[in-house]
Amino acid sequence: MEAHRLSSTKPVQSLKPTKKIPLEEDTGKASDALPLPLYLTNALFFTLFFSVVYFLLSRWREKIRTSTPLHVVTFSEIIAILSFFASFIYLLGFFGIDFVQSLVFQPSPDVWIAEDEEEDDEVLLAKEEARKVPCGQALDCSLPPLPPAAPIVTIQKVFDEKPVTVLTEEDEEIIKSVVAGTTPSYSLESKLGDCKRAAAIRREALQRLTGKSLSGLPLDGFDYESILGQCCEMPVGYVQIPVGIAGPLLVNGREYSVPMATTEGCLVASTNRGCKAIHLSGGATSVLLKDGMTRAPCVRFGTAKRAADLKLYLEDPDNFETLSVVFNRSSRFGRLQGIKCAIAGKNLYIRFTCSTGDAMGMNMVSKGVQNVLDFLQTDFPDMDVIGISGNYCSDKKPAAVNWIEGRGKSVVCEATIKGDVVRKVLKTSVESLVELNMLKNLTGSAMAGALGGFNAHASNIVAAIYIATGQDPAQNVESSHCITMMEAVNDGKDLHISVTMPSIEVGTVGGGTQLASQSACLNLLGVKGASKETPGANSRTLATIVASAVLAGELSLMSAISAGQLVRSHMKYNRSSKDVSKAT
Ligand code: ADP
Numbered sequence: 323m324e325a326h327r328l329s330s331t332k333p334v335q336s337l338k339p340t341k342k343i344p345l346e347e348d349t350g351k352a353s354d355a356l357p358l359p360l361y362l363t364n365a366l367f368f369t370l371f372f373s374v375v376y377f378l379l380s381r382w383r384e385k386i387r388t389s390t391p392l393h394v395v396t397f398s399e400i401i402a403i404l405s406f407f408a409s410f411i412y413l414l415g416f417f418g419i420d421f422v423q424s425l426v427f428q429p430s431p432d433v434w435i436a437e438d439e440e441e442d443d444e445v446l447l448a449k450e451e452a453r454k455v456p457c458g459q460a461l462d463c464s465l466p467p468l469p470p471a472a473p474i475v476t477i478q479k480v481f482d483e484k485p486v487t488v489l490t491e492e493d494e495e496i497i498k499s500v501v502a503g504t505t506p507s508y509s510l511e512s513k514l515g516d517c518k519r520a521a522a523i524r525r526e527a528l529q530r531l532t533g534k535s536l537s538g539l540p541l542d543g544f545d546y547e548s549i550l551g552q553c554c555e556m557p558v559g560y561v562q563i564p565v566g567i568a569g570p571l572l573v574n575g576r577e578y579s580v581p582m583a584t585t586e587g588c589l590v591a592s593t594n595r596g597c598k599a600i601h602l603s604g605g606a607t608s609v610l611l612k613d614g615m616t617r618a619p620c621v622r623f624g625t626a627k628r629a630a631d632l633k634l635y636l637e638d639p640d641n642f643e644t645l646s647v648v649f650n651r652s653s654r655f656g657r658l659q660g661i662k663c664a665i666a667g668k669n670l671y672i673r674f675t676c677s678t679g680d681a682m683g684m685n686m687v688s689k690g691v692q693n694v695l696d697f698l699q700t701d702f703p704d705m706d707v708i709g710i711s712g713n714y715c716s717d718k719k720p721a722a723v724n725w726i727e728g729r730g731k732s733v734v735c736e737a738t739i740k741g742d743v744v745r746k747v748l749k750t751s752v753e754s755l756v757e758l759n760m761l762k763n764l765t766g767s768a769m770a771g772a773l774g775g776f777n778a779h780a781s782n783i784v785a786a787i788y789i790a791t792g793q794d795p796a797q798n799v800e801s802s803h804c805i806t807m808m809e810a811v812n813d814g815k816d817l818h819i820s821v822t823m824p825s826i827e828v829g830t831v832g833g834g835t836q837l838a839s840q841s842a843c844l845n846l847l848g849v850k851g852a853s854k855e856t857p858g859a860n861s862r863t864l865a866t867i868v869a870s871a872v873l874a875g876e877l878s879l880m881s882a883i884s885a886g887q888l889v890r891s892h893m894k895y896n897r898s899s900k901d902v903s904k905a906t
Contacts, residue, residue, distance in 0.1 A: 364416065371409035374402045486542055487522045500527035508556055517546035517557075525558040545838060553834055565790050565843065566590030571597045572605035573735070573870040580871050581843040582786035589782055589875075592882065596874025599747045603739045603816075606873055608866035612732035613858065614659045614675035615683030615827070617691045620712025621705050622669050629670040632702055633663040636672060648697045652689035655679030655857055662727070664714055671714035673723070679857040682730070682794065682829030684717065717797070724800045725774040730827035731865035735873050736820040744817055748881035752810050752817045758884045759808035774803025777821065778883070783875040784826075787868055791847070792840025793828050800825040801868075806876045821873045828868060830860040 358366070381399055385392055395403075489497070496514075499505040500523065505513070507527065510520035522541060529536055539559040546557055563583040568590050570577035580597070582590050600606050623629045635641055646658035655678055662673040674694070678686045688710060695707055716723055723729075744752050767776045781802035788795050804823045811818045830849050834840050844850040844860075847867060853859035 367412045374406045568593040581790040583789035584786040592878040596878035606737040608735040617687040618673040618714035620708040649690040656686040680861040681832045724825040728824040732824040733869040735869040739817040741815040750884040754884045776805035780804035790843040792834030797827040826865040
């Protein structure tokens, strides 16, 4: 869980507001005066205020009429005067202060200002500001001028349109039957034909069964129809994960704003700093080397000889065409690329590799494999299919086969970071980065017996992008296999950095990619859905973006470690100053 945010780079610092804006929870409110619901407290003080005003005015009129001196006051008048002030102060506190403040303090774009600006950074940043697309808000944090009509209303509208779920009497009956076990929880969607209602009922039944509250886990504001039969069974709500933006990430001549869903402080800021260093150095180059998803069933024979017969048959180039025709029947996009077998005695593991268009491809490859197994049964009737997956694929487990052969997209990405940028943005030197990389990412990982883990924190970036874009986060295991290389170039002045990632498993169709939030993140990257022109182009571009973002993350974290800032910045940005015991 390593990530870092430098405390002294200009863009990162500019994220810090100079005025501390207190959180709502920290601020005492006038309505807290009495332990009553807000509307009752307000009603009470309103009534008090107008009653005493009426009383005092009538007393005043009476005194004038009877020529009684005004300063001669009775006990009830003293009480009325005190009540008048108390209710006036309350009403001013509740309605008045915010209104006055909104008149006195106009929102100023200067609330976010950069600290610790360095003269030399100006030159670098001038170049950065000359970028084509103004998506550098992540780097340049000064607020843009406010648009005339606030688009935030759209977000508000979405929530306003969805009324908070209210359970009816009929729902109550169903909840009771779920609690009693007469209605299976999993059957609610099909029984009710309303996914949202099913989730609400299941949730309520769960709370009653467990005696535990789910308040805090939102239910409203999610399209439960969109996950039915595809993404999640038996939903009771959804977890909110913030999405941050790192970028612009300049790769292959294009700028990308990279969405990262994470709850790890420093991670987005650190990646953002890496993006800045890459941008100021002319960008990264990311090359796709291979694109093929794999599935490896396990089959068993009576003898090792028969297993060997099948291996020879499958690996014979003369049989490939027949097998690919059979395999490719499963999909318009799945195209068999190769077959690689491994034998363990009488057992054969057959690793099929196929292209999968813009899909990550697990379903597609599995269907093709099933076709081939059915076909083989004719010539090899003694073949016993143990399982469609025999772990030689290898999915969601660390395995050398993926590290060596690749799985999904294999990508290499490089950048040459200027010495100036290393010093001024990354606050370290080329020499110390190269040394750290050799001792940590290469030697240290070798000492640890790493498998594909020759990097600082590739999985941090991969996981955050995967969650934001609807990938399968479990595939982070092999998708994060990465070797980070660094060397001094141009007479030792500049830094050459590369990341080689052989198993990036991503798709832009299927799975979680079609859900609204994830789809929006893919859209931001310009890779939403199926590529119309070239099937597979979107998912391949996504893989090159993932590798480039990893490069940015490696650059920044390695710099932080080499400059000795990691712990300091984590203590500052990754540790809440809230008293957790009180919060609990
Ligand atoms: P996966 O194989 O990654 O699990 P799915 O099977 O869920 O993915 O989704 C792939 C589906 O999307 C297939 O039915 C396929 O026919 C369809 N599809 C549409 N356009 C494309 C495309 N450009 N590339 C890949 N699949 C596509």
